[in-house]
Amino acid sequence: MINVLLVDDEALTLELHRAYVERLDGFRVVGECTGARAAVNAIVGDGSAEPIHLILLDLTMPDGSGLDVLRHVRSRAADVDVIAVTSVRDAETVRRMAALGVANYLVKPFSFAVFRERLEQYRDFRQRAHDAAGDATQAEIDALLGALRPPQHVPLPKGLSRESLERVLEAVRRSAGLSASEAAEELGMSRVTARRYLEHLVASGRIARTPRYGTPGRPESEYRWLD
Numbered sequence: 001m002i003n004v005l006l007v008d009d010e011a012l013t014l015e016l017h018r019a020y021v022e023r024l025d026g027f028r029v030v031g032e033c034t035g036a037r038a039a040v041n042a043i044v045g046d047g048s049a050e051p052i053h054l055i056l057l058d059l060t061m062p063d064g065s066g067l068d069v070l071r072h073v074r075s076r077a078a079d080v081d082v083i084a085v086t087s088v089r090d091a092e093t094v095r096r097m098a099a100l101g102v103a104n105y106l107v108k109p110f111s112f113a114v115f116r117e118r119l120e121q122y123r124d125f126r127q128r129a130h131d132a133a134g135d136a137t138q139a140e141i142d143a144l145l146g147a148l149r150p151p152q153h154v155p156l157p158k159g160l161s162r163e164s165l166e167r168v169l170e171a172v173r174r175s176a177g178l179s180a181s182e183a184a185e186e187l188g189m190s191r192v193t194a195r196r197y198l199e200h201l202v203a204s205g206r207i208a209r210t211p212r213y214g215t216p217g218r219p220e221s222e223y224r225w226l227d
Contacts, residue, residue: 002123003030003050007039007069008058008085013108017056017085020115026123027054036064043069044076052080054103054122059086059093067093070100081126083118157200164189168197172207177222179212198223 004021006029008014014032021027030050033039043052055073059066070082084097087108094105103125104118156162164187171186172178178186180195187194201207202223212222 002027002053002126004028005031005033005039005042005052005055007033007036007055007061007066009034009061010058013058017115020112021056021119023112024116024119027119034061036061036066036069039069040072043073043080053126055080055082056085057082057102059084059088059097067096067100070097070102074100081122083122157196160197160200165197165200168194169201169206172198172201172223173225175225177210177212177224179220179222181220183223 004027006014006017006021008017011034014034018029018032021029030052031042033042039055039057043055055069057066057069066084066086073080073082081103082101083104083106084102085106085108089107097105103122106115106118156165167187168183171183175182180198181191183189183198184191184194198207198209198221202209206226208224208226209221210224212220
């Protein structure tokens with residue numbers, strides 16, 4: 001279970017974000033703060049409260065900024081992740097927050113669908129990091145870092161259908177990795193068509209492509225599920 005601290009100076013926003021978190025599997029709210037000082041005390045206090053894994057952090061508060069909170073957290077080496085949830089959009093603030101290691105930056109206002117997408121990406125990142133053991137391959141590192149990147153909304157190329165795209169995506173999800181030829185055989189389409197769907201899914205950030213070695217001739221591409 002991922003313990004979440006909500007930090008925002010608006011009561012209605014805290015209520016909304018709490019309701020959003022409660023709709024997600026694997027998350028629970030363990031604290032709410034309406035100011036910067038209270039947030040720092042909750043994160044780096046005496047350790048008597050439940051551990052906090054993730055902070056949903058507003059940047060503008062009466063007694064300090066989210067930047068101040070994050071600097072205090074990093075200076076104390078607190079083992080906690082942060083997603084900025086704010087209406088602040090200026091590039092310099094975004095750069096500073098990125099330099100301090102925010103896992104994501106979510107601009108208000110947003111829908112529940114966007115909120116869910118970003119938190120599920122974070123949950124996937126934590127799970128991948130937890131499951132990793134020993135030295136990671138480049139593909140595993142790419143998948144781990146990619147888990148925090150929102151999927152790209154790439155238009156479906158002409159000649160491809162949404163229904164067939166979902167069939168290809170499901171075939172990849174069920175497999176431990178498959179090639180364009182294997183996808184074509186399973187789904188009853190040509191290899192060229194299967195590869196177009198697979199490459200579109202790669203471009204959209206929904207699956208990963210890695211070389212498959214150990215076969216005669218040139219290495220072929222293998223497609224693996226990311227979500």
